[in-house]
Amino acid sequence: MSAESTPEPGITEPATTGPQRRGGGRRRKAAVPGKRRKALLATAWAAAGVVVLGGTGLGYVYFKLNGNLKSVDINQALGDERPTKIDNGSENILVLGSDTRSGKNRKLGGGTDDGSARSDTAMIVHVYKGHKKASVVSVPRDTLIDRPACTDTKGGSHPAASGVMFNSAYSTGGAACAVKTVESLSGIRMDHYLEVDFAGFQKLIDDLGGVPVTTTKAIADPQSHLNLKAGTHTLDGERSLALVRTRHGVGDGSDLGRIQLQQAFVKALLDRAEHVGVLSSPKKLYDLADTATKAVTTDSDLGSVNALADFAGGLKGIGSSHMRMVTMPVRYDPADPNRVLLQKAKAERIWTALKNDRPIPASATKDTAAGGAKGVVSG
Known part of the structure; x- marks a missing residue:
């Protein structure tokens, strides 16, 4: 059987796919600061997706926000054995939502402060030449893959492994191994890395004043503690986090359905960020930038305000209407309903399109496992 018999370190509990139900899930988002008082409001992603903000250029504020940032040197860890950087004006960013089980994330992650970390949300963001539109490819955490050998940012070596869950890459070797695995899967070099955690995501939503969403049917999930009637809601941070983590009572109960909810929420979050009006309140802008810079971890090239x-600033023209979001083509694993398998030929159509800075063809995602939750949530 291709699924691992013993969970890898840091892997979340099995999730049930297909007609069965599964358990557990996570997600979150990212943000940023910037230059003058006339701040810029732009878009980027994290956990899902998210928000990148400009802050003020005042000395104290600059150093305070700069001190919030955490970065990892992906280039040094991975060395030269990587796909060739494509110089066509496009950019590729790996966005992860990290579930670190320590500090403020202890309660959000289930109450265990064991210091472990998981990545239950992964999105490959391709920004096209001209930076006016983007494609986002969500990678299901339960996809069984061959994980390449990698070196983490502390110099530790991790051997290759076959038939393991995609999210084992992060729990095994952190950001560098996650990037290495994505590059191995896609053949595309990741130009940047963004990671956001539970606590930061929840506080960022609260600082934004909540995110309006509309549900076409009721959602009730006791595991994520989400209970929404059909209709329009303004979700605070706690309920937003519950929404992007929920999988029960929606679609087929799989992680694929949860991905569809996450994609819809990311678009709603981008719309909210564009219209929140933070420029009228310097304090609100500072609070958002402070929260965002504490929540995000970046590659070292982005590791300053x-x-x-x-x-x-290079992403400010990309709104939700200029972003196409798909899920990496997979099928349910007949040997284990808790796992999915990559549809390699269809996935290759996606990778080829992105390498050539072209739109993702509809044929790449036709007749693939989906999750059945599309259209349940909209902005």
Whole structure:
């Protein structure tokens, strides 16, 4: 059987796919700061997706926000054995939602402060030449893959493994091994890395004043503690986090259905960020930038306020209507309903399109496992 018989370290509980129900899930988002008082409001992603903000250029504020940032040197860890960087004006960013079981994330992650970390949300964001539109490819955490050997950012070596869950890459070797695994799967070099945690995501939503969403049917999931009637809601941080973690009572109960909810929420979050009006309140802007910079971990190239602000500025023209979101083509594993298998030929159509800075063809996602939750949530 291709599924691992013993869970890898840091792997979440099995999730049931297909007609069965599964358990557990996570997710979150990212953000940023920037230059003058006339701040820029732009878009980027994390956990899902998310928000990148510009802050003020005042000295104290700059150093305070700069001190919030955490970064990892992906380039040094991975060395030269990587796909060739494609110089066509496009950019590829790996966005992870991390479930670190320590500190403020202890309660959100289930109450166990064991210091472990998981990545239950992964999105490959391709920003097209001209930075006016983007494609986002969600990678299901339960996909069985061949994980390449990798070196983490502390110099530790991790051997290759066959038939393991995709999210084992992060729990085994952190950000560098996650990037290495995505590059091995896709053949595409990741230009940047963004990671957001539970606690930061929840507080960011609260600082934004909540995110309006509309549900076409009631959602009741005792495991994520989400209970929404059909209709329009403004979700605070706690309920937003519950929504992007929920899988029960929606679609087929699988992680694939949860991905569809996450994608819809990311678009709603981008719309909210564009219209929140933070420019009218310097304090609100600072609070958002402070929360965002504490929540996000980046690659070292984005590891400063100025670098993040410049990066955000390059994305400011991309709104939800200019973003296509798909799920990496998979099928349910007949040997284990808790896992999915990559549809390699269809996935290759996606990777080829992105390498050539072209739109993802509809044929790449036709007749693939989906989750059945599309259209349940909208912005």
